[in-house]
Amino acid sequence: MRAPEDLYREMSRIRHFEETVLDAFPSGVFYGTTHTYLGQEANAVAVLSQRAAGDIVFSNHRCHGHFIAYGGDMRALFAELMGKPTGVCGGKGGSQHLHWKDFYSNGVLGSTAPVATGAALAEKAKGSGAATVIFLGDGALGQGVLYESLNMAALWGAPILFVLEDNAIAQTTPRELALAGDIQARFEAFGIQSTALNSSDVEEIGSAAEPLLGAVRAGEGPRALVVQTVRFGPHSKGDDTRDAHKMAKLRAARDPLEILGARLKADERIKIEAAAKAEVQEAFAQAQKDPEAV
Amino acid sequence: MSSVLQALNQGLHAAFEADDRVVLIGEDLLDPYGGAFKVSRGLSSKYPQRVMTSPVSEAGIVGVAGGMALRGLRPVVEIMFGDFSTLIADQMINGLSKFQGMYNGQAQVPVVVRTPMGGRRGYGPTHSQTLEKLYLGVPGLRTLAANTLSDPGALLKAAILEDDGPVLFVENKLLYAKPVLDAETLKDFEVEVQAIDAGYAPTHLLKLKGSPTPALTLAAYGYMAELGREALLRLAFEHEIFCELVVPNQLAPLASQGRLExxxxxxxxxxxxxxxxxxxxxxxxxxxxIAARAAHQLGGQLRATNRVAAAEEPIPASIALEAKALPDVDDILAAARAMV
Structure with missing residues (x-):
């Protein structure tokens, strides 16, 4: 696993990026909508800091953090949110529909699962050795095609890691109103070995992901990582119906930057924060200067 | 003379032979069964590594094919009945058909989804429909329909090997047993071949040789082109109404800029x-x-239009009731005679 300073830097870049998005949205600089990754940064960074060249990533509507952790360019992502030609997809995809190198995201929950499974099977057929990682939320557990995909991934030994980010809420519907049974048991029912943890600690999540990714790379078939996490922000913009007091307590207890930051030297942490913030500001400023679509 | 079924099977074999990136996914594909309508027969024996007989998961296998295509394979999916194309709608519409456009041309999706449509076999309301119209007009998706005027195997092979975007390939069930027509069979017709926007899927224009000025244009595709050809002959010989018959292989996209092909x-x-x-x-x-485009393009020169199509009810299982619900040659004759 990468050094804690590196992990912190990546999480900090995502945090500042997403805060900038939410802060700037009311000014009208962006168009459409967005779903921020605030609070969940540890998941993307823990898993994708272990990516190898050629690995494939599939993401969902809440994809900015995954994209940045994958190495995606923040200026291009800002520009994409602005609908500009310099954006990741020339402004055609917007916040939820990104493709760059081996990274793909799409906006319909669960719909990415068979596509990611197919991508993994193609790499297996080609013998490339690439692993595929797919990020899904607990909301996607309501979609039938996900279970078709788990079945096929297990049946055909797809080299894929399912990362289930359980933030306990789908838009405004709490998990207990939408989900029966157990999440991990869903994977186990298909014979997909899994690890479940309730954590916002990037190092702990990374340690859990490491052997799973190793098994996927070794051709042992699909694996699943189930992480209970906390969505700090609204589903998109200003649509958070959760109790403010409870959320404040969760933010205090479950901030991945605070958890890892406590293990860094104070001056080092400040330096990393400042550099990440400056990098985000620079990317934002550059994207704003980029030409508009005509 | 080979049948449409044999031609399609040969087209699949030829595509497998030509390019080892071609794979096949679908239900009940393994020999000796070879798929419910036997179009895939022989492939699993010859290419066991490239034929994946699948669970009953239509949406899933289309998504899997999409992912394989994004990563450089050229998958073919067999959906056992076209009625089940409803199950693949999200993958087709919000996935495969969008990837090229929404990813700004940075992705290719060479997937062919083959499926049999159509009734007249007594399969009843959920195994007899002609549902491709649900997919017509979906941006980024090409919909082709096999017919007997050109080799359906060659068309299928071209769709698999040459098209870098998703294709819905429709095969009417009654066509399977029909012969692919040769020059001898068509000797009474003058045949012109064009293609929508210079694509690879031909459109055929048939006129009776030596006939007087035609009074009516018939437009039909798939199995209905068989009925259209029969109607054309009967209108000429029994009613002295001379028609031309236009049979496209490509249902969508239609010609650019809203024009008629x-x-x-x-x-x-x-x-x-x-x-x-x-x-x-x-x-x-x-x-x-087609009628809307004709009206727009021809204006006052368009003297009459009409449509022959299926009744708007679930297709009955009863042979007598099914025959009433689906359009036949008599319906075409009646509609044509009312227009001229």
Missing amino acids: EALADSLGRTGRLLTIEEGTFSLGWGAE
């Missing part, structure tokens, strides 16, 4: 009357779009 524009220039013939339900279908 050339074969139709040429024929309507001569006849001024359009009768569209399809097995799908009457309203809001392929024929309606």
Whole structure:
């Protein structure tokens, strides 16, 4: 696993990026909508800091953090949110529909699962050795095609890691109103070995992901990582119906930057924060200067 | 003379032979069964590593094919009945058909989804429909329909090997047993071949040799082109109404800029009357779009249009009731005679 300073830097870049998005949205600089990754940064960074060249990533509507952790360019992502030609997809995809190198995201929950499974099977057929990682939320557990995909991934030994980010809420519907049974048991029912943890600690999540990714790379078939996490922000913009007091307590207890930051030297942490913030500001400023679509 | 079924099977074999990136996914594909309608027969024996017989998961296998295509394979999916194309709609519409456009041309999705449509076999409401109209007009998706006027195997092979975008390939069930027509069979016809926007899927224009000025243009695809050809002959010999028949292989996209494809524009220039013939339900279908384009493009020169299509009810299982619900040659004759 990468050094804690590196992990912190990546999480900090995502945090500042997403805060900038939410802060700037009311000014009208962006168009459409967005779903921020605030609070969940540890998941993307823990898993994708272990990516190898050629690995494939599939993401969902809440994809900015995954994209940045994958190495995606923040200026291009800002520009994409602005609908500009310099954006990741020339402004055609917007916040939820990104493709760059081996990274793909799409906006319909669960719909990415068979596509990611197919991508993994193609790499297996080609013998490339690439692993595929797919990020899904607990909301996607309501979609039938996900279970078709788990079945096929297990049946055909797809080299894929399912990362289930359980933030306990789908838009405004709490998990207990939408989900029966157990999440991990869903994977186990298909014979997909899994690890479940309730954590916002990037190092702990990374340690859990490491052997799973190793098994996927070794051709042992699909694996699943189930992480209970906390969505700090609204589903998109200003649509958070959760109790403010409870959320404040969760933010205090479950901030991945605070958890890892406590293990860094104070001056080092400040330096990393400042550099990440400056990098985000620079990317934002550059994207704003980029030409508009005509 | 090979049948449409044999031609399609040969087309699949030829595509497998030509390019080892071609794979096949679908239900009940393994020999000796070879798929419910036997179009895939022989492939699993010859290419066991490249044929994946799948669980009953239509949405899943289309998504899997999409992912394989994004990563450089050229998958073919067999959906056992076209009625089940409803199950793949999200993958087709929000996935495969969008990837090229929404990813700004940075992704290719060479997937062919083959499926049999159509009734007249007594399979009842959920195994007899002609549903491709649900997919017509979906941006980024090409919909092709096999017919007997050109080799359906060659068309399928071209779709698999040459098309870098998703294709819905429709095979009417009654066509499977029909012979692919040769020059001898068509010797009474003058045949012109064009293609929508210079694509690879031909459109055929048929006229009776030596016939007087035509009065009516028939437009039909798939199995309905068989009925259209029969109607054309009977209208000529029994009623002295001379028609031209336009048969596209490509249902969508239609010609660019909202125009009629050339074969139709040429024929309507001569006849001024359009009768569209399809097995799908009457309203809001392929024929309606063709008629709208004709009206726009020809203006006052378009003297009459009508449509022959299926009744708007679940297709009955009873042979007598099914026959009433689906359009036949008599329906075409009646509609044509009312227009001229």
